[in-house]
Amino acid sequence: MTRLLPLILVLVFSCEEKKSSTSSYVAFTGAVIIDGSGKTPIQNGTLLLKDGRVMAVGNHNDIDIPENTQIQDVSGKTIIPGIINAHGHVGDVKGIEGGHFSKENTIDNLSIYARYGVTTVVSLGGERSEAEPLRAVNDTTAGQRARLFIAGEVIEGETPAEALAVVERNHKMGVDFMKIRVDDNLGTIQKMPEDVYQAIIDRSHELGYKISTHMYYLEDARKLLEAGSDMLAHSVRDEPVDNEFIALLKEKNISYCPTLTRELSTFVYGEEGDFFNDPFFSREYDSATVQPLRDPDYKLKVRNNLSAQTYKKQLPVAMANLKTLADAGIPIIFGTDSGIPTRFMGYFEHLEMELMADSGLTPMQIIVSATKIPAEYLNLKDLGTLSRGHWADFIILDADPLVDIKNVRNIHKVYIGGEEIDR
Numbered sequence: 001m002t003r004l005l006p007l008i009l010v011l012v013f014s015c016e017e018k019k020s021s022t023s024s025y026v027a028f029t030g031a032v033i034i035d036g037s038g039k040t041p042i043q044n045g046t047l048l049l050k051d052g053r054v055m056a057v058g059n060h061n062d063i064d065i066p067e068n069t070q071i072q073d074v075s076g077k078t079i080i081p082g083i084i085n086a087h088g089h090v091g092d093v094k095g096i097e098g099g100h101f102s103k104e105n106t107i108d109n110l111s112i113y114a115r116y117g118v119t120t121v122v123s124l125g126g127e128r129s130e131a132e133p134l135r136a137v138n139d140t141t142a143g144q145r146a147r148l149f150i151a152g153e154v155i156e157g158e159t160p161a162e163a164l165a166v167v168e169r170n171h172k173m174g175v176d177f178m179k180i181r182v183d184d185n186l187g188t189i190q191k192m193p194e195d196v197y198q199a200i201i202d203r204s205h206e207l208g209y210k211i212s213t214h215m216y217y218l219e220d221a222r223k224l225l226e227a228g229s230d231m232l233a234h235s236v237r238d239e240p241v242d243n244e245f246i247a248l249l250k251e252k253n254i255s256y257c258p259t260l261t262r263e264l265s266t267f268v269y270g271e272e273g274d275f276f277n278d279p280f281f282s283r284e285y286d287s288a289t290v291q292p293l294r295d296p297d298y299k300l301k302v303r304n305n306l307s308a309q310t311y312k313k314q315l316p317v318a319m320a321n322l323k324t325l326a327d328a329g330i331p332i333i334f335g336t337d338s339g340i341p342t343r344f345m346g347y348f349e350h351l352e353m354e355l356m357a358d359s360g361l362t363p364m365q366i367i368v369s370a371t372k373i374p375a376e377y378l379n380l381k382d383l384g385t386l387s388r389g390h391w392a393d394f395i396i397l398d399a400d401p402l403v404d405i406k407n408v409r410n411i412h413k414v415y416i417g418g419e420e421i422d423r
């Protein structure tokens, strides 16, 4: 035993030696690179990484590859930045059930997202203190899971004082964003009064937070923009948006997050979900998990649910509004409101892209919405586009997503911080 020890030491030493003396550069070569900025894709591109970050990106003629770089030839593939979901939720759900909050489940949720190519999740509320150490701000590289930003407790209160106490709690816990809901849930609950949300928004800004707001009605969206909301976290769903609203969004330079799959999730299980048999769905969600949603009584309940049927009726309004706002040049920020029971994290991001395409957005608009826009509008440091100094979070695809956005499902590999995600 003791005779082996020097040999082991030599081996350990030589491994260390190898790591530091040879370069840790990695270059992905030969792919078409869509960098997330919206610019023309780079043909025969080289993506050069070191220590989890992008060192260079461009046409192979313009990139000097250092000696001893590990080359990965990915000719014929397309590279896009990892998907950023600007409105998700983590920690709560296991399968189709809520109430499982723990650090382990939060990590598990983030791993599911990562396997679907969602490399960053902005969780807009419901996370607890166990999620705080997992925040992206603490990441060196993320390690087999998506990066995380959190909003903590969704701020509520009947009076400004009550609501401000929640703001302080969130601040103490260490959140990245604040989040409120201004909605009467189709006339079934009391809506947050204006003086309460104004106080929350003002205090959040004083403390240096951006605040994201759940809303449904055009009138509320307009008032929230006036009050200083930094992000509209859902679609306007009651009526078509008008020029006054577009002008206000432009003046305030605020992003708009459609979350079309949120609407879909309310009514889609009234019928047999056609995605239950999709292998891209069942790779994470097996038939036992979704069995309760196939129950005829459950389906009937959904079909007879007035709220569900109202959201169904209003989904085309949301889709038309998305197209109007995108055409007007409003920054569309990608989000799904997934990670809530029956909104399947990871898979729903791909469904959302499909619905955005059905709404009339181009694949390039959708990709930019899921990469550059969230990073820019939510100040997500070193994320978004594939550019020098940013984290090397990207997806290698087997098919061209600009031909059909559904090709984002043809995932060859996912990388977060330059580390391949085990799929």
Ligand SMILES: [Zn+2]
Pocket: 087, 088, 089, 124, 337
């Ligand atoms: Zn939400």
